[in-house]
Amino acid sequence: MFSFACKSITGFKVYFKMDFDTYIDKEYMYGATKLMADNSEKNIFFGDIKTTFEIPYMEGYLYGVTGSLFNKYCQQTSFSPIAYGEDLWFANNIYNVTKGTGPRGKNNIHYMLSDKTKIRHKKMVDKGVYLNMGRLLPQSER
DSSP states (O other): OHHHHHHHSOSOSEEEEEOTTEEEOHHHHHHHHHHHHHTTTSOEEEEEEEEETTEEEEEEEEEEEEHHHHHHHHTOSOOOOOOSOHHHHHHHHHHHHHTTOSGGGOOOOEEEEOOTTTEEESEEEETTEEEEOSTTSOGGGO
16 A cells, blocks of 8 residues: 555545544644645654554554655565554555654654544544444444
8 A cells, every 4th residue: 555655646635544443623724734735844753653563653543754764665665574463564665765854863863753642543533423333343333
């Protein structure tokens, strides 16, 4: 999907990847997207941050990058092998393309953490409404 986006979906200030079973607060996402778009020349990586193999990555249900960071990703000529989930793989390649580009040789990435109360994955309870989606949903609830 990332290769397709690099070849076909260019020129945007912000790029997001979101699972179909993710619920978002539209006003919150508008604000986060606007902040990223207004700073699209910076290397901003948005999402719910985790760390594996000493590489920060964003949890796979929703993450986004600014156009500047996505363009750097797309200009890479070699990518790390696919040996783990797409969210860690993507973050590893983002990490590699920015390696040593910041002050004192550190990665030049601004991590923007999401508000978990505004983005929910698979389950949501709000104002008496209970929604439960996803492929791991028990058969009795389908």
